Amino acid sequence: MKAAVLYGDNDIRYEDWEMPQAEPGEVLVKVKESGLCGSDIPRTIHGGAHFYPIVLGHEFSGEIVETGEGVTERKRGDRIACVPLIPNRNDPQSQKGNYSLSKGYKFIGSRIQGGWAEYVAMPWENTVVLPENVSYTEGAFFEPITVALHALNIMNFQGGRDVAITGMGTIGLLTLQCARAMGARKIAVFDIDRERLETAREYGADLCLNTLEEGFKEKAMAFTGGVGYEVCLETGGVPVTEILCLDLAAPKGTVMFIGTPHKPVTLQPNEFEFINRKELHVTGSWMNYSAPFPGWEWEMAVYLFDKNLVKTEKLIDRKIPLSRASEAVNDLTVPGAVKGKILFECEK
Numbered sequence: 001m002k003a004a005v006l007y008g009d010n011d012i013r014y015e016d017w018e019m020p021q022a023e024p025g026e027v028l029v030k031v032k033e034s035g036l037c038g039s040d041i042p043r044t045i046h047g048g049a050h051f052y053p054i055v056l057g058h059e060f061s062g063e064i065v066e067t068g069e070g071v072t073e074r075k076r077g078d079r080i081a082c083v084p085l086i087p088n089r090n091d092p093q094s095q096k097g098n099y100s101l102s103k104g105y106k107f108i109g110s111r112i113q114g115g116w117a118e119y120v121a122m123p124w125e126n127t128v129v130l131p132e133n134v135s136y137t138e139g140a141f142f143e144p145i146t147v148a149l150h151a152l153n154i155m156n157f158q159g160g161r162d163v164a165i166t167g168m169g170t171i172g173l174l175t176l177q178c179a180r181a182m183g184a185r186k187i188a189v190f191d192i193d194r195e196r197l198e199t200a201r202e203y204g205a206d207l208c209l210n211t212l213e214e215g216f217k218e219k220a221m222a223f224t225g226g227v228g229y230e231v232c233l234e235t236g237g238v239p240v241t242e243i244l245c246l247d248l249a250a251p252k253g254t255v256m257f258i259g260t261p262h263k264p265v266t267l268q269p270n271e272f273e274f275i276n277r278k279e280l281h282v283t284g285s286w287m288n289y290s291a292p293f294p295g296w297e298w299e300m301a302v303y304l305f306d307k308n309l310v311k312t313e314k315l316i317d318r319k320i321p322l323s324r325a326s327e328a329v330n331d332l333t334v335p336g337a338v339k340g341k342i343l344f345e346c347e348k
């Protein structure tokens with residue numbers, strides 16, 4: 001079979017690769033569409049891969065073409081989305097159902113070979129069956145959307161609250177749509193990119209603010225009658241938006257950090273004091289799993305796509321054959337060249 005194999009920084013080669021076999025308890029998946037995640041950027045261009053050569057890709061959909069010994073819960077022809085975490089079931093956190101927090105897990109597409117390939121073999125538990133009217137493209141978004149849903153799950157998100165979301169990248173735009181579908185009252189979103197903000201408006205945001213424009217914070221507060229937002233969801237992973245969330249939160253509000261941080265953050269005393277003075281709940285979220293594995297997040301993703309409550313069209317930068325993976329990875333090194341999700345078509 002063919003795969004896009006990473007040999008080093010910005011060195012991806014589309015070449016022949018060993019065909020995987022479905023071991024007992026596993027299924028062999030013919031990959032249809034496979035995404036390039038923000039978390040793949042350090043792996044592909046900043047020396048961040050666990051080993052080389054490696055086939056990345058943990059956000060993908062496909063069709064089961066073979067089942068290994070003992071597999072009764074899946075069958076040939078099932079259309080699936082990949083669930084990339086293979087928990088270490090002996091870890092105490094796994095036993096409590098906190099799979100994302102466990103140690104010693106395997107991860108398809110970063111710790112073991114992944115889905116930038118024509119075929120992947122994986123445990124059947126690592127597949128979620130797609131309903132008929134959920135496309136393979138939507139299936140490739142199950143991994144990122146469950147990141148948003150996990151945050152909402154562990155904070156016991158309730159509808160009827162005003163919500164602020166910072167960062168309108170893939171995760172931000174998915175978080176927005178999940179919060180909308182789950183009954184958020186007013187949603188204000190924040191970014192520096194005008195196009196992304198327009199997409200956010202189309203995808204359900206009530207107020208879209210550019211943080212480069214003067215007076216945005218006053219507008220945001222006025223939108224809630226000066227009270228602030230009961231729920232602030234941070235997906236940008238940059239100091240400006242991290243601090244902004246503490247500022248925008250209503251008294252007793254919850255600030256949820258989803259975005260992976262990339263830079264040091266310095267809080268001035270008055271900024272830190274937001275936490276004290278407003279008695280904020282400041283919390284974080286990691287990955288996308290809960291008990292029973294893989295969790296409510298994945299069931300909810302099925303529901304949201306099945307009911308057409310989430311759109312992905314404008315989240316996609318381009319869809320290209322896997323054979324052109326190196327060109328996409330090369331673009332990651334050019335500022336502004338990639339705006340949104342790159343999807344690889346793995347049959348071409």
Ligand SMILES: [Zn+2]
Nearest residue numbers: 037039059143
């Ligand atoms: Zn991802």
